[in-house]
Amino acid sequence: MSTAEPEATTAINGSLPQQRRTYSIGELARMFEVTPRTIRFYEQEGLLAPERRGQTRIYHEKDRVRLKLTLRGKRLGFSLAEIREVIEMYDAMPDGNARQLKRLLEILADKRTNMERQLEDIRLMQRELDDVEMRARDVLKRLDQQ
Amino acid sequence: MSTAEPEATTAINGSLPQQRRTYSIGELARMFEVTPRTIRFYEQEGLLAPERRGQTRIYHEKDRVRLKLTLRGKRLGFSLAEIREVIEMYDAMPDGNARQLKRLLEILADKRTNMERQLEDIRLMQRELDDVEMRARDVLKRLDQQ
DNA sequence: CAAGCACTTTACGTTAACGTCAACGTCGTC
DNA sequence: GACGACGTTGACGTTAACGTAAAGTGCTTG
Known part of the structure; x- marks a missing residue:
């Protein structure tokens, strides 16, 4: 039960027109006080699907929002599987x-x-x-x- | 994240004068929709300390209240260790x-x-x-x- | 160009919170 | 007195959610 969460966001796709801000895995990890390992694990579990530039992962706003929702869900006791289920359905x-x-x-x-x-x-x-x-x-x- | 919890109670020691109601492990398990195994495990972790009649465990109101608080704590995402810490300090x-x-x-x-x-x-x-x-x-x- | 830093994959290790199974004791009852 | 329901103690198994270590890639900076 940690304590981190930058600013607020509205919907599951925090889609302001086109903020072309991207993040590295390390940046994101520091922002949310988790390890890169955790973020990669969430991807492996189908909660994130960042872009790739070669080998390297590139995270956009959409990914950041997803991560935030995921962590919030976790604090509320949802399993990653439950969270994924909602995210998948939302995407579909x-x-x-x-x-x-x-x-x-x-x-x-x-x-x-x-x-x-x-x-x-x-x-x-x-x-x-x-x-x-x-x-x-x-x-x-x-x-x-x- | 389940769904069970009989009636309300006031303090950590629901000590109305002397309700001489006791419970077996099975009864308690059914009341809270957990398995006996879970209850024994909580005891092993220092969250419960039921009386013994020979081999058999006898649970009183105090134990029932503790179990309830423990499960509530769990639903709120506390670890058993955290819950025990509070209970121990309360007892002391x-x-x-x-x-x-x-x-x-x-x-x-x-x-x-x-x-x-x-x-x-x-x-x-x-x-x-x-x-x-x-x-x-x-x-x-x-x-x-x- | 060597060092350092951030990133990558693979794979095995770890912890919490039980589940499951074996092997046994103790009642009440049919 | 056998049977079933309930209780007991080990001991090993399992799952989720990562941690950790090894070994390699790629940039940029002194």
């Missing part, structure tokens, strides 16, 4: 058939209930933390008074 | 020295920022889902019209 959307699209909507609904669940969990967990903290402060105060 | 609280208590408060603060992070992630993720769903419905509608 334009020419997706009705059955596929409906399947996508199902998955999305699923993720949604998952999010709701987590919200509830977080609220409950925050209460526990409140409770434990109160007691700890209490004991501390008593120690001070002696 | 009554006679904990100041240093330990302050360390506990630090950990709690840490978990808190973590929760905040997750809340933000969830909000962002929900927007992505909104976005993807909209587009999917859009494509579907177009397919219907043809």
